[in-house]
Amino acid sequence: MKEKKRYEILESLPAYGPMYIPVTGDDEPFFSEGFAIRFYQSDGNEWVANFKPGWTNFKGVFDLRDSQNMLVIAGGTCYLMNPDQTKPISVFGSGYVDSISNLDGRLILQDQVDLTIMETNGEYCYSERISWDGMKDLKLENNVVIGLSYDPMNEEDQWVEFTYNIDSKLLTGGSYNRYKIEKKPWWRIG
Template sequence: MYIPVSPTDHPFLSLYSEGFVIRFYTTDGGSWVANFNLGDTTFHQVFDFPETDLTLVIAGGRGYVMNRNQVKPLSSFGGDLQMALRTPQGEVVAASATAIAILNSKGEQWTSSRLSWDGIKDLSLEGRLLQGYSHDPIDDKDEWVAFTVDLDSKQSNGGSYARYFHAEGSPKKTRRWWPFLA
């Protein structure tokens, strides 16, 4: 029998719902099977942190930070995660449609400010600099805009959202496309 795991204390709508199923092996030699409630994408991946008892399970785009000896998640995040990669330092970098989340082996998580309107692709690492492209559907070009995130300072540069809004959310002054209304 499996144990349903969800981001809240409420189980699935049906106890028999099929989620993302994982078997955990506990430190005392036992095991248990988890059925993770899915997020909103088709992306599934599991990252183990060998220096701790933590595991990151991404089930249908929702991230669950699990201790293999406990049946309840320590935390959960996302819902629309679309890709993830591991850094040489052991962190996991996960991308949603609009932002980046970083999780370390202690279970500490950081999420970037908004980088994209709707879509991130082509993530890569060059040293401690994360590079990628964010979608800009605002103008007629329908283009992908480069961005970077320094994994140490957590500073981001570029991205489609930064074209129109400051980091705190206030709009930037741009040229009006409706000058006849002025």
């Protein structure tokens, strides 16, 4: 049996038919053309969403395996959506640039300075800060993200390796960790 279509990514907002519904994180009206998607509801109706984009060119729609919800990424901003509802369940981020899919259905979202792990049920968590300003060459091996993070303060070694275990949430390396200063109580000397 063929699975029922839940959404369609549109090239642009439709010129005819019912008015699109602007979807934003702050409930402010949004009238420019953003990321347009037609949703097919479980009752047979459909509606067109116009998602307000974030700061990047990254966009896409990802079904969540253990949920009726889906993740819509519009210009780097994430919208957790249920096709039957016109309001987002959750909105987060604005600068995501890429993603990696895991074999178990989790999605690893890459920002300029950290990662966000999207679970298959729609829950998500952020890593600690990894980079001062940018990451590249990310790959996933055995639930460990391996990549390079940018260090603007070191001319000889500008790209610093890091690993991040998405299960244990353990970060090793990274340019931001190079300069962490251990905070001591103000009353302690030495």
